[in-house]
Amino acid sequence: xxxxxxxxxxxxxxxxxxxGNLFQQLYNTVDxxxxxxxxxxxxxxxxxxxxAIINLLIGFCIGASTGAGVVISQFYGAKNTEGVRKxxxxxxxxxxxxxxxxxxxxxTVTPSMLxxxxxxxKVFEQSVIYLQVYFGGSLFSVVYNMSAGVLNAVGxxxxxxxxxxxxAISNIFLDLIMVVGLKLGIVGAAxxxxxxxxxxxxxxxxxxxxxxxxxxxKIKEIRCYDHLIxxxxxxxxxxxxxxxxxxxxxxxxxxxxxxxxxxxxxxxKIDGFNILPVLSISMAATTFAGQNIxxxxxxxxxxxxxxxxxxGAGYSVLTGIMLLIFAPQVIxxxxxxxxxxxxxxxxxxxxxxxYWMLGILHVLxxxxxxxxxxxxxxxxxxxxxxxxxxxxxxGTMAWTRSLGHVMMCYxxxxxxxMLLMLLYVWKGKWMDL
Numbered sequence: 001x002x003x004x005x006x007x008x009x010x011x012x013x014x015x016x017x018x019x020g021n022l023f024q025q026l027y028n029t030v031d032x033x034x035x036x037x038x039x040x041x042x043x044x045x046x047x048x049x050x051x052a053i054i055n056l057l058i059g060f061c062i063g064a065s066t067g068a069g070v071v072i073s074q075f076y077g078a079k080n081t082e083g084v085r086k087x088x089x090x091x092x093x094x095x096x097x098x099x100x101x102x103x104x105x106x107x108t109v110t111p112s113m114l115x116x117x118x119x120x121x122k123v124f125e126q127s128v129i130y131l132q133v134y135f136g137g138s139l140f141s142v143v144y145n146m147s148a149g150v151l152n153a154v155g156x157x158x159x160x161x162x163x164x165x166x167x168a169i170s171n172i173f174l175d176l177i178m179v180v181g182l183k184l185g186i187v188g189a190a191x192x193x194x195x196x197x198x199x200x201x202x203x204x205x206x207x208x209x210x211x212x213x214x215x216x217x218k219i220k221e222i223r224c225y226d227h228l229i230x231x232x233x234x235x236x237x238x239x240x241x242x243x244x245x246x247x248x249x250x251x252x253x254x255x256x257x258x259x260x261x262x263x264x265x266x267x268x269k270i271d272g273f274n275i276l277p278v279l280s281i282s283m284a285a286t287t288f289a290g291q292n293i294x295x296x297x298x299x300x301x302x303x304x305x306x307x308x309x310x311x312g313a314g315y316s317v318l319t320g321i322m323l324l325i326f327a328p329q330v331i332x333x334x335x336x337x338x339x340x341x342x343x344x345x346x347x348x349x350x351x352x353x354x355y356w357m358l359g360i361l362h363v364l365x366x367x368x369x370x371x372x373x374x375x376x377x378x379x380x381x382x383x384x385x386x387x388x389x390x391x392x393x394x395g396t397m398a399w400t401r402s403l404g405h406v407m408m409c410y411x412x413x414x415x416x417x418m419l420l421m422l423l424y425v426w427k428g429k430w431m432d433l
Contacts, residue, residue, distance in 0.1 A: 001155055001288050002077055002295040007307045014284035014311070016157040020148075021276035023161075023168040029269045030172050031189045034179050036266070036334040043186050044335060045123045045261035047130055053106075053113050053247065054134065068094070068146070070370055072153035073287045076214070077294025084214045086225035088150050093222050095146035099139030106135030117251040120258050130186040137194025140201040147204040153287055154215050163203040171196035245386040252393055252406045260403060263343025266334040271351060274319045278359045281312045282366030289370025298431050305367040305425075312359035320352040327352075343403075350407035357414040364421045373430045380424060384417030 001009050036044035068091040075083035110131040119127055144167075148160035171192050178188030208217035253264045285308040292300045323330060331344035361384075368377045392409040396402070424430065 001291045002297060002300070006288075006300065006303050010281075010284050010288055010304060010308055011311065013155060013157050013287065014281050016161040017152065017280035017283055018277040020157070020161040020164040021280050022273060023164050026168055026172075029272070030175055031193060032265065032269050033334055034175050035186055035189050036262070037336070038180055039185050041262045041335050041337045041340050042123050042258055043126055044265055044340075045120075045258045047127075047186060047189065047265060053110065053117075053131060069149045069153035069283075070286060070290050070372060070374065072150060072215070073290030073370065074294040074372070076154050077291030080294075081214050084154070085216075085221075088208075088215050088217065089221045090224050091146050091150055092143075092217060093224050095143045096139075096222070099142040102138040102142060103135055106138055107132050110135070113247075117247065118254045120254065120261070123258055123261070126186055130190050133187055133190035134193060136190075137197050140194065140197040144197060144201045144204055147201070147208060150208070150215055151204075152283060153290070154213075155287065155291070157284075159207060160204060163200045163207075166203060167196040167200035170199050241382055242385045245389040248390055248393055249406065249409060252397060253403075255397075255401070256403055259337070259339050260343050262335065262337070262340040263331070264347055266331050266340065266344045267347045267351070269334070270323065270330055270348070274316065274323065274352075274355050275358070277315055277319075278312050278355070278362050281308055281315070281359075282362040284308065285363050285366035286370040289367045290372075293371050301367065301371065301431065305364065308367065309360055309363045312363040313356045316355035316359035320355045323348060324352045346403070347407055350404070351410060354411035354414055357411070357418045361414060361417040361421050364425055368421075368424070368430050371430055373428075376424060376428060376430065377421075380417060380420045384413050384420060388413045388416055 001013065032044055032047055035047050068087060072084055072087045072091070075087060111128050114124060114127050114131070144163075148164075151157065151160050174192035174195055175189060178184045178192050179186075182188060184191070205217065208215065209219070211217070250264075254261055285305065288304045288308070289301045292298075292304065327345045327348050328341060331341045331348070334344070335341065361380075365377045365381065368374075389409045392412065393406065396405040396409070399405075
């Protein structure tokens with residue numbers, strides 16, 4: 001990424017990431033489609049309400065892997081072989097420890113968290129079962145995502161796409177077998193996800209162990225070296241706190257009942273098809289900036305930031321328009337319950353016209369992160385996507401119990417975050433080498 005035409009380097013690196021995230025979202029969405037159509041709208045609501053807790057607990061690990069990727073990409077750009085080796089094995093150590101902790105904590109705290117969120121009684125038991133089975137396989141998810149982060153940091157995004165595609169196809173077939181064929185309900189959906197994540201984990205570790213490149217994985221060398229995770233900590237804190245704010249939003253949605261929960265759950269699955277490609281472009285911007293900072297090419301970093309931002313915002317505008325045009329048909333894929341469809345479409349109208357602001361926020365944040373300024377990026381995200389949302393929800397629920405007012409917290413927080421990030425890019429000292 002330190003040579004060649006900038007837009008081609010970023011685009012060709014981002015495309016496998018985009019496809020990979022879309023496949024991952026696809027098999028998560030298939031869970032909801034099959035559960036919604038073959039188990040019922042209450043089961044769909046149970047699966048949907050579980051997402052906030054899942055994101056809360058794995059957010060720190062994914063953030064830490066993103067930060068580790070910054071370190072790896074900078075060492076890789078600077079051709080520091082020893083630095084890459086230590087960073088890779090530190091990342092794997094974090095993945096193994098975090099995966100085990102998530103399994104234990106996730107299974108243990110699930111009932112209490114769902115109670116705190118005000119989950120309705122009619123979906124509570126199903127939500128508990130789904131989450132506990134899901135967290136039984138969280139080790140595989142964490143290890144895969146952190147391993148993919150290593151490959152992405154050195155510019156090899158195609159390899160992780162192949163393994164994710166295999167996992168996605170496996171998950172779809174396992175969903176059909178376990179939910180439709182064996183009638184295992186949401187337990188079958190969670191088991192299908194666990195097994196598919198195990199498959200992707202086995203494939204990607206096999207590749208890293210067999211590799212003869214600088215990022216080769218040696219089991220005996222897995223440990224934490226020096227302070228290589230310091231850049232990952234702010235991003236990890238950012239992710240877990242933002243996930244906490246989304247959990248608060250989910251709690252507010254839960255107070256409107258199971259039908260609204262199901263509509264919200266259906267749309268959030270669609271939301272991933274818009275958001276994940278933007279996050280992929282942001283990850284590409286992070287890797288591009290990291291490698292070029294390592295190679296001491298600041299002008300290339302700035303040009304890459306502008307090009308990535310146009311890509312992210314442009315994609316968001318196009319997909320937002322398409323989703324609005326086909327809103328009833330898209331939500332209708334998840335359920336035949338017309339009331340659930342109506343709520344899903346209603347919620348969609350608060351998201352789709354404004355995705356371009358989130359695109360700009362994330363891509364600029366990705367570039368800033370790639371330069372090593374993860375603390376500054378964290379502050380912007382926490383102020384806008386967490387602090388502001390919490391205050392908005394508290395004020396809204398105290399003033400008037402309106403679903404529309406709750407949903408407005410998303411576009412308004414995106415606007416605030418975008419403006420703050422633009423201000424930092426303009427005035428901040430983020431390009432100091």
